[in-house]
Amino acid sequence: GENVEQHPSTLSVQEGDSAVIKCTYSDSASNYFPWYKQELGKRPQLIIDIRSNVGEKKDQRIAVTLNKTAKHFSLHITETQPEDSAVYFCGLVQGAQKLVFGQGTRLTINP
Amino acid sequence: KAGVTQTPRYLIKTRGQQVTLSCSPISGHRSVSWYQQTPGQGLQFLFEYFSETQRNKGNFPGRFSGRQFSNSRSEMNVSTLELGDSALYLCASSLAREQAEAFFGQGTRLTVV
Numbered sequence: 001g002e003n004v005e006q007h008p009s010t011l012s013v014q015e016g017d018s019a020v021i022k023c024t025y026s027d028s029a030s031n032y033f034p035w036y037k038q039e040l041g042k043r044p045q046l047i048i049d050i051r052s053n054v055g056e057k058k059d060q061r062i063a064v065t066l067n068k069t070a071k072h073f074s075l076h077i078t079e080t081q082p083e084d085s086a087v088y089f090c091g092l093v094q095g096a097q098k099l100v101f102g103q104g105t106r107l108t109i110n111p
Numbered sequence: 112k113a114g115v116t117q118t119p120r121y122l123i124k125t126r127g128q129q130v131t132l133s134c135s136p137i138s139g140h141r142s143v144s145w146y147q148q149t150p151g152q153g154l155q156f157l158f159e160y161f162s163e164t165q166r167n168k169g170n171f172p173g174r175f176s177g178r179q180f181s182n183s184r185s186e187m188n189v190s191t192l193e194l195g196d197s198a199l200y201l202c203a204s205s206l207a208r209e210q211a212e213a214f215f216g217q218g219t220r221l222t223v224v
Contacts, residue, residue, distance in 0.1 A: 044201070
Protein backbone atom coordinates (compact mmCIF):
# COMPACT_ATOMS: atom_id res chain seq x y z
CA GLY A 1 0.00 0.00 0.00
CA GLU A 2 0.95 3.62 -0.42
CA ASN A 3 3.10 4.49 2.60
CA VAL A 4 1.35 1.87 4.72
CA GLU A 5 3.13 -1.37 5.50
CA GLN A 6 1.01 -4.20 6.86
CA HIS A 7 2.27 -7.43 8.48
CA PRO A 8 1.91 -10.30 8.36
CA SER A 9 0.49 -11.00 4.90
CA THR A 10 -0.97 -14.30 6.13
CA LEU A 11 -1.82 -15.40 9.64
CA SER A 12 -3.16 -18.72 10.85
CA VAL A 13 -4.35 -19.17 14.45
CA GLN A 14 -6.24 -21.78 16.42
CA GLU A 15 -9.83 -21.02 17.26
CA GLY A 16 -9.98 -19.29 20.61
CA ASP A 17 -6.49 -17.83 20.35
CA SER A 18 -5.68 -14.17 19.67
CA ALA A 19 -4.57 -12.58 16.41
CA VAL A 20 -2.56 -9.40 15.98
CA ILE A 21 -2.01 -7.47 12.75
CA LYS A 22 0.33 -4.50 12.64
CA CYS A 23 0.65 -1.53 10.30
CA THR A 24 3.33 1.13 10.07
CA TYR A 25 3.13 4.41 8.24
CA SER A 26 5.29 7.38 7.38
CA ASP A 27 2.94 10.37 7.05
CA SER A 28 2.89 12.02 10.48
CA ALA A 29 -0.08 14.15 9.42
CA SER A 30 -2.39 11.12 9.25
CA ASN A 31 -5.04 11.29 11.96
CA TYR A 32 -7.60 8.63 11.14
CA PHE A 33 -6.91 4.90 11.02
CA PRO A 34 -9.72 2.51 10.01
CA TRP A 35 -9.65 -1.26 9.74
CA TYR A 36 -11.69 -3.08 7.11
CA LYS A 37 -12.65 -6.73 6.90
CA GLN A 38 -13.28 -8.41 3.57
CA GLU A 39 -14.84 -11.85 3.57
CA LEU A 40 -14.43 -14.06 0.54
CA GLY A 41 -16.40 -12.69 -2.41
CA LYS A 42 -17.72 -9.73 -0.45
CA ARG A 43 -17.01 -6.03 -0.21
CA PRO A 44 -14.68 -4.57 2.44
CA GLN A 45 -16.52 -3.34 5.53
CA LEU A 46 -15.37 -1.13 8.38
CA ILE A 47 -14.96 -3.03 11.64
CA ILE A 48 -13.24 -0.49 13.86
CA ASP A 49 -11.40 2.82 13.58
CA ILE A 50 -9.26 5.05 15.75
CA ARG A 51 -8.44 8.72 15.72
CA SER A 52 -5.08 10.22 16.51
CA ASN A 53 -6.11 11.66 19.86
CA VAL A 54 -6.87 8.18 21.21
CA GLY A 55 -4.38 5.43 22.06
CA GLU A 56 -6.72 2.47 22.19
CA LYS A 57 -10.26 1.57 21.27
CA LYS A 58 -12.21 -1.63 21.95
CA ASP A 59 -15.37 -3.14 20.55
CA GLN A 60 -16.18 -6.51 22.06
CA ARG A 61 -13.50 -8.94 20.83
CA ILE A 62 -11.64 -6.48 18.64
CA ALA A 63 -9.37 -3.63 19.66
CA VAL A 64 -7.06 -1.23 17.93
CA THR A 65 -4.01 0.47 19.42
CA LEU A 66 -2.21 3.47 18.02
CA ASN A 67 1.30 4.70 18.71
CA LYS A 68 1.66 8.02 16.91
CA THR A 69 5.24 8.54 18.03
CA ALA A 70 6.37 5.24 16.55
CA LYS A 71 3.87 5.57 13.66
CA HIS A 72 2.26 2.20 13.98
CA PHE A 73 -1.18 0.85 14.81
CA SER A 74 -2.40 -2.66 15.41
CA LEU A 75 -5.58 -4.72 15.29
CA HIS A 76 -6.13 -7.23 18.06
CA ILE A 77 -8.76 -9.97 17.84
CA THR A 78 -9.29 -12.07 20.96
CA GLU A 79 -11.11 -15.40 21.35
CA THR A 80 -11.04 -15.90 17.58
CA GLN A 81 -13.94 -17.67 15.90
CA PRO A 82 -14.30 -19.28 12.45
CA GLU A 83 -16.26 -16.26 11.19
CA ASP A 84 -13.20 -14.10 11.81
CA SER A 85 -11.53 -15.76 8.81
CA ALA A 86 -11.17 -13.02 6.19
CA VAL A 87 -8.74 -10.52 4.72
CA TYR A 88 -8.12 -7.50 6.93
CA PHE A 89 -6.91 -4.15 5.63
CA CYS A 90 -5.52 -1.31 7.68
CA GLY A 91 -6.07 2.15 6.31
CA LEU A 92 -5.18 5.74 6.91
CA VAL A 93 -6.34 9.03 5.54
CA GLN A 94 -3.85 11.36 3.88
CA GLY A 95 -4.89 14.94 3.33
CA ALA A 96 -8.49 15.50 2.28
CA GLN A 97 -10.14 12.06 2.39
CA LYS A 98 -7.47 10.16 0.49
CA LEU A 99 -8.00 6.78 2.13
CA VAL A 100 -5.14 4.39 1.42
CA PHE A 101 -4.69 0.82 2.57
CA GLY A 102 -2.04 -1.66 3.52
CA GLN A 103 -1.50 -4.80 1.48
CA GLY A 104 -3.92 -6.86 3.54
CA THR A 105 -3.62 -9.83 5.92
CA ARG A 106 -5.34 -13.11 5.18
CA LEU A 107 -6.43 -14.47 8.56
CA THR A 108 -7.38 -18.13 8.84
CA ILE A 109 -8.94 -19.53 12.00
CA ASN A 110 -8.29 -23.24 12.40
CA PRO A 111 -10.94 -25.25 14.28
CA LYS B 112 -31.24 3.10 2.30
CA ALA B 113 -29.58 1.73 -0.82
CA GLY B 114 -25.89 0.95 -0.67
CA VAL B 115 -23.16 1.75 -3.16
CA THR B 116 -24.02 0.29 -6.56
CA GLN B 117 -21.48 -0.59 -9.21
CA THR B 118 -22.24 -1.62 -12.76
CA PRO B 119 -21.56 -3.84 -14.51
CA ARG B 120 -20.57 -6.61 -12.10
CA TYR B 121 -18.46 -8.45 -14.68
CA LEU B 122 -16.70 -7.42 -17.86
CA ILE B 123 -14.50 -9.19 -20.37
CA LYS B 124 -12.51 -7.02 -22.74
CA THR B 125 -9.65 -7.56 -25.14
CA ARG B 126 -6.28 -5.84 -25.06
CA GLY B 127 -6.31 -2.39 -26.57
CA GLN B 128 -9.98 -1.74 -25.92
CA GLN B 129 -11.32 0.77 -23.46
CA VAL B 130 -13.82 0.31 -20.68
CA THR B 131 -16.10 2.48 -18.54
CA LEU B 132 -17.24 1.48 -15.08
CA SER B 133 -20.02 3.15 -13.12
CA CYS B 134 -20.56 3.83 -9.43
CA SER B 135 -23.67 5.21 -7.75
CA PRO B 136 -22.91 6.35 -4.20
CA ILE B 137 -25.15 6.23 -1.16
CA SER B 138 -27.64 9.08 -1.24
CA GLY B 139 -26.09 12.16 0.34
CA HIS B 140 -22.51 10.97 -0.09
CA ARG B 141 -20.52 13.41 -2.19
CA SER B 142 -17.08 11.81 -2.03
CA VAL B 143 -16.38 8.83 -4.29
CA SER B 144 -13.10 6.94 -4.37
CA TRP B 145 -11.94 4.20 -6.71
CA TYR B 146 -9.64 1.28 -5.94
CA GLN B 147 -8.02 -1.52 -7.90
CA GLN B 148 -7.86 -4.83 -6.06
CA THR B 149 -5.52 -7.59 -7.17
CA PRO B 150 -4.42 -10.64 -5.17
CA GLY B 151 -0.86 -9.51 -4.75
CA GLN B 152 -1.33 -5.75 -4.38
CA GLY B 153 -4.27 -5.37 -2.07
CA LEU B 154 -6.39 -2.23 -2.42
CA GLN B 155 -4.62 0.32 -4.59
CA PHE B 156 -6.01 3.86 -4.54
CA LEU B 157 -6.85 5.23 -7.99
CA PHE B 158 -8.52 8.58 -7.37
CA GLU B 159 -11.13 10.40 -5.32
CA TYR B 160 -13.80 12.80 -6.54
CA PHE B 161 -15.73 15.41 -4.65
CA SER B 162 -18.18 17.91 -6.11
CA GLU B 163 -17.31 16.86 -9.67
CA THR B 164 -13.59 17.54 -9.07
CA GLN B 165 -10.75 15.09 -8.75
CA ARG B 166 -9.38 15.89 -5.33
CA ASN B 167 -6.86 13.09 -4.87
CA LYS B 168 -4.97 10.85 -7.24
CA GLY B 169 -2.98 7.65 -6.84
CA ASN B 170 0.03 6.39 -8.76
CA PHE B 171 -1.62 5.01 -11.87
CA PRO B 172 -0.85 5.86 -15.51
CA GLY B 173 -2.91 8.37 -17.45
CA ARG B 174 -4.84 5.53 -19.10
CA PHE B 175 -6.91 5.51 -15.91
CA SER B 176 -9.29 8.43 -15.66
CA GLY B 177 -12.55 9.27 -14.01
CA ARG B 178 -15.23 11.83 -13.57
CA GLN B 179 -18.08 12.69 -11.27
CA PHE B 180 -21.46 14.05 -12.19
CA SER B 181 -23.59 16.62 -10.42
CA ASN B 182 -25.64 13.84 -8.76
CA SER B 183 -22.35 12.43 -7.32
CA ARG B 184 -22.43 9.36 -9.54
CA SER B 185 -18.96 8.55 -10.81
CA GLU B 186 -17.43 6.75 -13.72
CA MET B 187 -13.93 5.51 -14.31
CA ASN B 188 -12.44 4.82 -17.69
CA VAL B 189 -9.46 2.71 -18.66
CA SER B 190 -8.15 3.15 -22.18
CA THR B 191 -5.84 0.89 -24.17
CA LEU B 192 -6.42 -2.04 -21.85
CA GLU B 193 -3.52 -4.27 -20.87
CA LEU B 194 -3.59 -7.80 -19.47
CA GLY B 195 -2.35 -6.41 -16.15
CA ASP B 196 -5.47 -4.30 -15.80
CA SER B 197 -7.45 -7.43 -14.97
CA ALA B 198 -8.67 -6.82 -11.43
CA LEU B 199 -11.63 -6.11 -9.20
CA TYR B 200 -12.43 -2.41 -9.30
CA LEU B 201 -14.10 -1.10 -6.18
CA CYS B 202 -15.63 2.24 -5.51
CA ALA B 203 -16.36 3.66 -2.09
CA SER B 204 -18.52 6.60 -1.09
CA SER B 205 -18.49 8.70 2.05
CA LEU B 206 -19.90 11.85 3.55
CA ALA B 207 -18.05 15.04 2.79
CA ARG B 208 -16.35 15.39 6.16
CA GLU B 209 -13.07 14.31 7.64
CA GLN B 210 -12.76 10.81 9.06
CA ALA B 211 -16.02 9.69 7.49
CA GLU B 212 -16.55 5.97 7.03
CA ALA B 213 -16.11 4.72 3.47
CA PHE B 214 -18.79 2.35 2.18
CA PHE B 215 -17.76 0.03 -0.62
CA GLY B 216 -19.69 -1.27 -3.57
CA GLN B 217 -19.59 -4.92 -4.67
CA GLY B 218 -17.08 -4.10 -7.35
CA THR B 219 -16.70 -4.71 -11.06
CA ARG B 220 -14.60 -7.72 -12.06
CA LEU B 221 -12.68 -6.80 -15.20
CA THR B 222 -10.93 -9.48 -17.20
CA VAL B 223 -8.67 -8.46 -20.07
CA VAL B 224 -7.89 -11.18 -22.59
